Structure formats: structure tokens, C-alpha cells
Amino acid sequence: MTAVIEVKNLTKHYKQTNALDNVSLSIEGGSIYGLLGRNGAGKTTLMSILTAQNFATSGDVKVFGEHPYENARVLSRVCFVRESQKYPDDATPGHAFRAARLFFTNWDQGLADQLIRDFQLPMKQTIKKLSRGQLSAVGVIIGLASRAEITFFDEPYLGLDAVARQIFYDRLLEDYAEHPRTIILSSHLIDEVSNLIEKVIVIDSGTILLDEDTDTLRDRAVTVVGDAAKVDAWATGRDILHREALGRVASVTVLGHLSDAERAEVSASGLDLAPVSLQQLIVRLTQKAGAETQEVR
CATH class of the missing domain: 3.40.50.300 (P-loop containing nucleotide triphosphate hydrolases)
Known part of the structure; x- marks a missing residue:
């Protein structure tokens, strides 16, 4: 256009x-x-x-x-x-x-x-x-x-x-x-x-x-929920936007598109995938950018 x-x-x-x-x-x-x-x-x-x-x-x-x-x-x-x-x-x-x-x-x-x-x-x-x-x-x-x-x-x-x-x-x-x-x-x-x-x-x-x-932006991140140890192990090395935990259950939002094979691996590990709303994604990206700016200063 x-x-x-x-x-x-x-x-x-x-x-x-x-x-x-x-x-x-x-x-x-x-x-x-x-x-x-x-x-x-x-x-x-x-x-x-x-x-x-x-x-x-x-x-x-x-x-x-x-x-x-x-x-x-x-x-x-x-x-x-x-x-x-x-x-x-x-x-x-x-x-x-x-x-x-x-x-x-x-x-x-x-x-x-x-x-x-x-x-x-x-x-x-x-x-x-x-x-x-x-x-x-x-x-x-x-x-x-x-x-x-x-x-x-x-x-x-x-x-x-x-x-x-x-x-x-x-x-x-x-x-x-x-x-x-x-x-x-x-x-x-x-x-x-x-x-x-x-x-x-x-x-x-x-x-x-x-x-x-x-549509491209919506596909940029995913949230994985489940046993905290398993979630943290899965998220190791990934670009983490946000993590929260309640007891032994953790939720981690990471940047990056997951392939079908990766999604199947998450399910096989007993973890759940949750969509990230546009608002959640933008808020987390804004917070991440702000934190990185503060680090540079």
C-alpha cells in the first residue's frame, strides 16, 4: 500500500x-x-x-x-x-x-x-x-x-x-x-x-x-503456566518478559514464536500454554524497555 x-x-x-x-x-x-x-x-x-x-x-x-x-x-x-x-x-x-x-x-x-x-x-x-x-x-x-x-x-x-x-x-x-x-x-x-x-x-x-x-505482534509472545521448577527450566535461555508465582505454580511470559513441535513439548511436560493479550504484551514490552533504559543510564 x-x-x-x-x-x-x-x-x-x-x-x-x-x-x-x-x-x-x-x-x-x-x-x-x-x-x-x-x-x-x-x-x-x-x-x-x-x-x-x-x-x-x-x-x-x-x-x-x-x-x-x-x-x-x-x-x-x-x-x-x-x-x-x-x-x-x-x-x-x-x-x-x-x-x-x-x-x-x-x-x-x-x-x-x-x-x-x-x-x-x-x-x-x-x-x-x-x-x-x-x-x-x-x-x-x-x-x-x-x-x-x-x-x-x-x-x-x-x-x-x-x-x-x-x-x-x-x-x-x-x-x-x-x-x-x-x-x-x-x-x-x-x-x-x-x-x-x-x-x-x-x-x-x-x-x-x-x-x-x-496479528504479527500477537504472535510475538506466549505464556507458559505450571509447576514452577518445570516452567523455569523451560524458560532458561529464553527472552523473559514477565514472571510471577503463587506457591509452587509459576507463570512466565516469553518473547518468541513457538513452533508446533515446541508447543507439543510444552504440553508433554505437563505445562499449559496461555495466550498473551495485546495489552499484556504492550505493557510488558514497555516495562522491559524502561528497565533497559534505566540500566543504560
Whole structure:
């Protein structure tokens, strides 16, 4: 697939901190990306630079082959939905949607109307008086109904309850299936979005820790559970991500793909294999990277 975003050696420096540290990545068109990482990892900074709402200290950014800053050809094809979006004091959701309809050429009013009903959004209330969940719904509706060629969702659903978040996920998948585009979904609710995303980018302390297809990433680790002595013997020499024990039972998560023969050997030893969720894997990899960084220092 053709890359719609190219980032090379991108750095953003704030006083004593590198929010982004020599980041390079390529984002292909027609995929749903998960931009994952803990709070303060650099996710919002990266998206802000890609959408020309922030400046890089150094490095190069290309969106649709062009620099996005003050570039109407690029920005008219991009939608950035962020939790901290500001609106005029007297603006209602209707004002926000009418403005979005004028800006985004692919705007679908029918979809917007459906989402307004789904989220039970009070249209006559001013945005500044909306609850946090209702404010999140405004952003979600704009992001989906815009049908922009590239849409960034920067944790826009934090105020939504579980039911409303599921509505968002369902509507996103339904509309993406009918109208494919590039969606970058920033989140720390990894398990919730794991079934949505096709590609994973994990950012930690301003650097790219992972950039892989979701299916490939899921196959990178396995957990073995059973008698502690047998588990430890099996894990000897392997790249251990995490170990925990309760009494004589231990659980070890290791990096690496197991062949069919290796899996059969584990079963024959009386040990059990357990899948590693995407969230568990990313958390453990992030912890491992952090520990290795501390050792270097």
C-alpha cells in the first residue's frame, strides 16, 4: 500500500524533555492504526505535528507527500479529533457540526444525524455546558461523519461510558468497512481497541517501541503456566518478559514464536500454554524497555 504519512528523524524538544526523540515511521493508506502508549509518551505531540497544530524541533514530516503546515491541500483531507478541543462559549453542537460540514468535503449529514441519536446528544445545549461524555460525543461525531481521508482520534472517548464507547467502536467499524480510509486511534485502553486496529504503533518516552501488524505482534509472545521448577527450566535461555508465582505454580511470559513441535513439548511436560493479550504484551514490552533504559543510564 502507498504511504500517506512519512516521518523521518522527528524530534520535539520542550525545555529539558524530548517529547519526541528521532522518530521515524510510515503510515499506509486504508488501515486502522492504534497509536498506543501510556500518558505522556508523546502520542498527542506526534499527532499535533502531523496535523500542523505544533512544530517540530527537527526532522521531516510529509502528509500526502507534502508538508502539512499552512497547506490547505493537505489539511482539508485530514481530521484531528482531540479531547481538549476548544469551542466558542456560545457554540452548540449544531454550530460545530455545521462548521465541520463546510470544511470537510466528504461530510455525511445522514451519518451525523444517526450518531446524534445514538449518543442522545442535546443539540440545543451550549457545548461549554455539556457533560464530559457529551463533549466527547461531539468529537466522535465530527471524526466519523467527516469521512476525512486521514482521521486522528486522540483519546476522544475518555468521557464516554462503556455503552457509548461500544457505540463508537461499532459505528467506526461499520463506516470504515463501507468507506475505507486511514484512521489513527490513540488510546491507552488497549484491550478495548485491540479488535479494531490492524496495525500497532507503540510510543514510549518519545521513541517508537513497536511498529507492526497486529496479528504479527500477537504472535510475538506466549505464556507458559505450571509447576514452577518445570516452567523455569523451560524458560532458561529464553527472552523473559514477565514472571510471577503463587506457591509452587509459576507463570512466565516469553518473547518468541513457538513452533508446533515446541508447543507439543510444552504440553508433554505437563505445562499449559496461555495466550498473551495485546495489552499484556504492550505493557510488558514497555516495562522491559524502561528497565533497559534505566540500566543504560
